[in-house]
Amino acid sequence: MIDALILCEGKFGTTTGKTANGLVRRSHKYRIVGVIDSSKTGQDAGMSLNGEKNGIPIFRDVADALSNTKPKCLIIGVATVGGKLPPEFRPVIADALVRGIDVVSGLHEYLSDDEEFKALAKKHGATLTDIRRPPPLDKRHPFGDRARHIGALRIPILGTDSAIGKRTSAWELVDALNEAGIKAVLVATGQTGLLQGAWYGVPLDSIPGDYMVGELENAIMAAYEQESPQVIVVEGQGAASHPAYVCGSRAIMAASAPSGIVLQHAPKRTTRNYHPELKLPMAGIERERMLIEAFSGSKVVALTINHEQMTRGEVERTAEEWEKKYGLPACDPLWQGCGKLVEAIRKML
Numbered sequence: 273m274i275d276a277l278i279l280c281e282g283k284f285g286t287t288t289g290k291t292a293n294g295l296v297r298r299s300h301k302y303r304i305v306g307v308i309d310s311s312k313t314g315q316d317a318g319m320s321l322n323g324e325k326n327g328i329p330i331f332r333d334v335a336d337a338l339s340n341t342k343p344k345c346l347i348i349g350v351a352t353v354g355g356k357l358p359p360e361f362r363p364v365i366a367d368a369l370v371r372g373i374d375v376v377s378g379l380h381e382y383l384s385d386d387e388e389f390k391a392l393a394k395k396h397g398a399t400l401t402d403i404r405r406p407p408p409l410d411k412r413h414p415f416g417d418r419a420r421h422i423g424a425l426r427i428p429i430l431g432t433d434s435a436i437g438k439r440t441s442a443w444e445l446v447d448a449l450n451e452a453g454i455k456a457v458l459v460a461t462g463q464t465g466l467l468q469g470a471w472y473g474v475p476l477d478s479i480p481g482d483y484m485v486g487e488l489e490n491a492i493m494a495a496y497e498q499e500s501p502q503v504i505v506v507e508g509q510g511a512a513s514h515p516a517y518v519c520g521s522r523a524i525m526a527a528s529a530p531s532g533i534v535l536q537h538a539p540k541r542t543t544r545n546y547h548p549e550l551k552l553p554m555a556g557i558e559r560e561r562m563l564i565e566a567f568s569g570s571k572v573v574a575l576t577i578n579h580e581q582m583t584r585g586e587v588e589r590t591a592e593e594w595e596k597k598y599g600l601p602a603c604d605p606l607w608q609g610c611g612k613l614v615e616a617i618r619k620m621l
Contacts, residue, residue, distance in 0.1 A: 292349030355380025378463025
């Protein structure tokens with residue numbers, strides 16, 4: 273594994289910091305040795321994020337981190353609206369490059385196209401990696417309507433909003449299925465899942481529309497052909513009802529030809545994860561379920577809870593209420609585990 277610092281200045285623990293949050297929770301490719309966020313200097317990243325210590329310290333800046341660690345790379349830990357690099361990150365990135373530290377980014381604004389960063393990287397023997405860069409035209413795959421014919425269940429984890437925990441729930445479900453003796457594999461669709469070390473996946477929202485579905489379908493087929501799983505869990509993106517982020521969710525349904533869908537919702541969230549001044553209202557479960565089932569031709573088979581701003585008691589009551597109201601298994605994957613989801617999927621095999 274590669275020792276890595278995460279740059280998440282001022283955003284760790286927020287929805288904008290979801291890349292950092294995800295890497296602190298799980299990373300199969302990088303050994304996370306610290307997070308840079310001066311607003312939380314000295315804290316334990318796990319305690320700050322989940323209330324449980326994990327031994328990952330939060331540092332003030334690169335110099336502070338280097339007094340305690342020896343990272344090989346710096347990962348940009350934010351997912352900003354529009355995928356742009358926050359201006360305040362530039363001096364931190366430059367500082368890392370001057371010290372010979374590689375920089376890895378999942379933003380739409382490609383660091384390897386930035387003349388200042390390119391010059392610094394070349395001078396100091398560092399590299400710039402943009403994992404959200406789409407494959408060249410001659411390497412892209414058109415849609416072939418192949419996924420529906422494979423012998424594995426395809427289970428996308430979709431949601432009522434962006435940054436609502438779909439990827440985290442997808443990983444938790446894959447773990448739970450494998451622990452239950454049901455071979456499962458994750459297909460990632462965003463930069464964080466790829467950074468976490470998912471073996472299969474694509475940076476879906478950076479791929480031109482003509483190839484978006486085909487590229488994801490190709491990743492699903494690769495997972496099936498190389499792993500022979502019983503279940504392929506596909507990470508969701510955006511939401512079918514989200515006016516700004518509809519494309520990813522729609523492409524996932526088309527590419528995966530779902531056998532069944534898990535729908536995630538945050539009961540306490542009232543406005544969309546987007547430009548806050550727009551105050552876009554959230555969709556409820558009913559509307560999202562209707563859109564998903566209409567677009568996919570499949571059914572929502574379970575519901576999952578994002579517990580932001582909720583107590584454990586509220587989560588338990590919500591799960592019970594949803595099960596009575598919708599007739600579907602419901603749970604919080606992080607607080608309650610995925611046992612109900614596993615049993616629902618087992619019945620589909």
